[in-house]
Amino acid sequence: MSDVLDRLAELLEQRKSADPQSSYVAKLYAKGLDAILKKVGEEAAETIIAAKDGDAEQIIYETADLWFHSLVMLAHAGLGPQDVLKELARREGLSGLEEKASRPVE
16 A cells, blocks of 8 residues: 555655646645645544544545645655655554653653
């Protein structure tokens, strides 16, 4: 399934140079990081509401929107899904408490 993420990441990268009048993603990029982050926040809230309502179809739909906009955010920052997958692989086998304790103190 990560090949789907890779293909989507490639498409999102291509959209950086697309005409904002012809591409939703290009329009988001043109509006800047605040607009992208606003969409991530909106989609996160909609995902939470769908989960609270317990509607499986809506949970899947809203999570797909959240992941999509998160990928746009990553691409804006010059990152991709493989960066996140690499971090998840690093955490694999660690307890959540152990992983959190290993982070640098902020």
